[in-house]
Amino acid sequence: MTTVENVIIVGSGPAGYTAAIYLAGAGLSPIVLTSSVEAGGALVNTTEVENFPGFPEGIMGPHLMENMRKQAERFGARLVYDDATALDLAGNVTTIATGSGTVYRAQAVVLARGSAYRKLGIVGEQRFTGREVSWCATCDGLFRCQTQRSCRAGTARFSKQQATKR
Numbered sequence: 001m002t003t004v005e006n007v008i009i010v011g012s013g014p015a016g017y018t019a020a021i022y023l024a025g026a027g028l029s030p031i032v033l034t035s036s037v038e039a040g041g042a043l044v045n046t047t048e049v050e051n052f053p054g055f056p057e058g059i060m061g062p063h064l065m066e067n068m069r070k071q072a073e074r075f076g077a078r079l080v081y082d083d084a085t086a087l088d089l090a091g092n093v094t095t096i097a098t099g100s101g102t103v104y105r106a107q108a109v110v111l112a113r114g115s116a117y118r119k120l121g122i123v124g125e126q127r128f129t130g131r132e133v134s135w136c137a138t139c140d141g142l143f144r145c146q147t148q149r150s151c152r153a154g155t156a157r158f159s160k161q162q163a164t165k166r
């Protein structure tokens with residue numbers, strides 16, 4: 001019978017590492033299933049992040065996520081570069097199967113798997129991603145809204161505010 005862990009965190013973006021820092025700080029020694037190929041989450045694939053407090057000149061996304069990983073590990077989180085492939089939530093103990101074949105059991109699971117942007121499928125969308133095309137009002141609406149004209153898709157109120165602010 002495998003050990004029952006206190007808590008397993010699925011995902012290693014900002015949400016996963018933040019959970020890891022607090023849970024490790026509380027002495028729960030969490031395991032973080034980081035993903036086998038996408039550890040660090042979405043910010044690993046971007047360049048400058050300008051809106052995180054504490055970095056007045058901005059910080060490169062991979063560097064920011066490296067810092068979060070180190071901080072989580074310093075608090076005692078245990079990182080495993082693997083993918084959760086199945087969860088069994090029945091009963092008091094959750095069972096988590098992984099891509100490598102390891103099966104974990106835990107009293108609690110934090111799902112911090114991120115989300116996906118819903119693309120429009122229009123001409124130029126892929127090509128201009130990261131430049132004129134953005135899915136993140138928080139990231140780009142506040143800091144990069146230098147164009148006079150913009151087109152906003154979606155219904156989120158915050159996105160509307162940021163996209164039309166200037």
Ligand SMILES: Cc1cc2nc3c(=O)[nH]c(=O)nc-3n(C[C@H](O)[C@H](O)[C@H](O)COP(=O)(O)OP(=O)(O)OC[C@H]3O[C@@H](n4cnc5c(N)ncnc54)[C@H](O)[C@@H]3O)c2cc1C
Pocket residue numbers: 010011012013014015016033034035036038039040041042043045046048049050051082083084085112113114115130136138139140
């Ligand atoms: C190009 C780009 C630029 C951005 N720039 C900014 C910015 O400047 N400022 C800002 O505030 N935000 C920015 N964002 C948004 C920011 O990246 C997200 O808000 C943030 O990463 C969300 O964090 P998260 O932890 O919820 O999810 P994610 O960062 O998406 O992390 C989720 C993690 O979970 C992993 N995962 C999923 N399923 C499993 C599984 N079954 N097993 C194991 N692991 C799993 C994924 O592989 C991933 O590593 C940007 C996003 C993009 C795409």
